[in-house]
Amino acid sequence: ILNVEQSPQSLHVQEGDSTNFTCSFPSSNFYALHWYRWETAKSPEALFVMTLNGDEKKKGRISATLNTKEGYSYLYIKGSQPEDSATYLCAFYAMSDYKLSFGAGTTVTVRA
């Protein structure tokens, strides 16, 4: 079973503060790294798909970086808002067998 680890498991952020959290994955057999946002009572929605070492992606106040050599990705939320409250999932897409394997997620709660 592929080890895709996310930390921390949960975090609480004050509105307006910035935060970041980590996804670690195997450094070999890399094909792509996905980030998804999963809000309560909704389906997960994609934020980013990154394929190249050094990739940096940005969508509004959310951004992500990728280091495939050491096997980690960071997701950053700048100036957190209550609507950012969700579980953020990362997923590793493996080259050898095309599995899309998810981490357990980081649940972010933004307090007004």
Place this chain on the structure above:
Amino acid sequence: DGGITQSPKYLFRKEGQNVTLSCEQNLNHDAMYWYRQDPGQGLRLIYYSQIVNDFQKGDIAEGYSVSREKKESFPLTVTSAQKNPTAFYLCASRPGQANTEAFFGQGTRLTVV
């Protein structure tokens, strides 16, 4: 509207019965996936299919079976051999290329009593 549809949203079955969860997509996606989520845990891969008439076991395939006879459909059967079938099941599809995202259904919550 294009999308991925899972049905039903809630399903109750008696222990020992097989049950089939439906997943249909009209996005023309090649790849489809089934995941299971248990309380406090992440998404665990049950089965996946990269192309019609082909599928592979994921990390927790025991007690489950699938078919991929049509591109748009990837039904999951939870058999009586699955020891703890009560869970939330999510289906996803994606075009298949490395740089493409997955799209998810609304999920089916299965309760076995």
